[in-house]
Amino acid sequence: MHGGFILLNCDLGAEDYIAEELKKIPNVKNARLTFGAYDIIAEINAKDQQTFDKTVAEIRKLSRVESTMTLSVINPE
Numbered sequence: 001m002h003g004g005f006i007l008l009n010c011d012l013g014a015e016d017y018i019a020e021e022l023k024k025i026p027n028v029k030n031a032r033l034t035f036g037a038y039d040i041i042a043e044i045n046a047k048d049q050q051t052f053d054k055t056v057a058e059i060r061k062l063s064r065v066e067s068t069m070t071l072s073v074i075n076p077e
Contacts, residue, residue, distance in 0.1 A: 002047070003044060008065055018031075018062060019040055022059065029044065
């Protein structure tokens, strides 16, 4: 299993919309709104690196997402 987190910045006012869209993506375990440098944090659990990468690419293509930062977990449980 390959896990990680993706931090997202989005258009002003689009946070709720994007969080709901994230929850529809199969490998996204959770999506939460945050205060601070990023607007949303999403947790990804995928069967392998290739599936993880495809999930990140799908998230980056969402409408109203301005930027992302991906954090891969070294030793997922």
